[in-house]
Amino acid sequence: MLALINEIRRYAWGSQTAMAEFLGRKAPTAEPEAELWIGAYPACPSRLADGRTLQELIAADPTAALGAAAVARFGPRLPFLLKVLTIGAPLSLQAHPDAGRAEQGFAAEEAAGVPLDHPSRNYRDPRHKPEMLCALTPVEAFCGFRAVPETVALLDELAVAELAGLRDTLSVGGLPDAVRWIFDVPNAEVEGAVSAVGKAASKVGSGPDVPALQWISRLADKYPDDRGVLLTLLCGFIRLEPGEALVVPAGCLHAYLAGVGVEIMAESDNVLRGG
Missing domain, CATH: 2.60.120.10 (Jelly Rolls)
Known part of the structure; x- marks a missing residue:
């Protein structure tokens, strides 16, 4: 050895x-x-x-x-x-x-x-x-994508006006179109959308999505102009x-x-x- x-x-x-x-x-x-x-x-x-x-x-x-x-x-x-x-x-x-x-x-x-x-x-x-x-x-991680109905329900719960288009796109076109929608958000609108998501996520106080939403809120505060924060809304969350x-x-x-x-x-x- x-x-x-x-x-x-x-x-x-x-x-x-x-x-x-x-x-x-x-x-x-x-x-x-x-x-x-x-x-x-x-x-x-x-x-x-x-x-x-x-x-x-x-x-x-x-x-x-x-x-x-x-x-x-x-x-x-x-x-x-x-x-x-x-x-x-x-x-x-x-x-x-x-x-x-x-x-x-x-x-x-x-x-x-x-x-x-x-x-x-x-x-x-x-x-x-x-x-x-x-x-x-x-260990906590985002990994893979949520089922589409789960993400639609999450977006409905958050009720962020800036993401109405994401919710509709996901419902009709599925995950590929939803990911494209996020990457097509104009740069000038990203910070507003991330801020709104972070604030909405921080207000959810109960339910199975709270651990993921707590992370999304923290990420929104730390990376206010990063569209990747929006992408985490589509991701599954796991704690090992x-x-x-x-x-x-x-x-x-x-x-x-x-x-x-x-x-x-x-x-x-x-x-x-x-x-």
């Missing part, structure tokens, strides 16, 4: 205490710590005590490192990536591509000469990225207790909101953001 030295990714949505406490280090830290990567992904590989990366160890003898069956199925690489997430603030709404879209998107961005580390880069590799998060503490897990298939819109969890995924760093 070989000990691995794993890198921590520092993003604004991380926590200044949770990762340090998980690793038994002093808290709070100077910067938010968001993800502990454990794997052989080239941009952030785990390392051995002698300085070699896990990627280099595998490349030296793939069969010894991974087993013949894994090499036969996936090639001479570790096919998954493990992360510990410490979520101190909501992540962006995002989805991860399926294999076909990842291959096409990666090829297109390579041909266009977009650097792998450029902020506008969506496809950092040609692989899909299904994932599963197992909660270590309570420790030990429970959430499977997020490729193509599934989601946003982790709070908590600590272990995330296992295909070896990919492809993220398509929606707000």
Whole structure:
């Protein structure tokens, strides 16, 4: 057995205490710590005590490192990536591509000469990225879409005049048309709609939608000009207790909101953001 030295990714949505406490280090830290990567992904590989990366160890003898069956199925690489997430603030709404879209998107961005580390880069590799998060503490998230009748009922309850068009579009055209409606809202009208949604959401005091609406109200306050807040009205809400897990298939819109969890995924760093 070989000990691995794993890198921590520092993003604004991380926590200044949770990762340090998980690793038994002093808290709070100077910067938010968001993800502990454990794997052989080239941009952030785990390392051995002698300085070699896990990627280099595998490349030296793939069969010894991974087993013949894994090499036969996936090639001479570790096919998954493990992360510990410490979520101190909501992540962006995002989805991860399926294999076909990842291959096409990666090829297109390579041909266009977009650097792998450029902020506008969506496809950092040609692989899909299904994932599963197992909660270590309570974890809350938006994931997938509500059933249309449920969302129509929610919009009726909120009774936000600025979203009358969304309610009608959803009723007639379904989710695809509703998503297009949100992205077609003129920029000058977004802040007014988000503000109205936040105020209406904060006034709902009972019922099964209260936890989701509390988050929507907080997001409206923090991101007053982000149409992604409107998109969360269409999303399902879930709370995981420790030990429970959430499977997020490729193509599934989601946003982790709070908590600590272990995330296992295909070896990919492809993220398509929606707000």
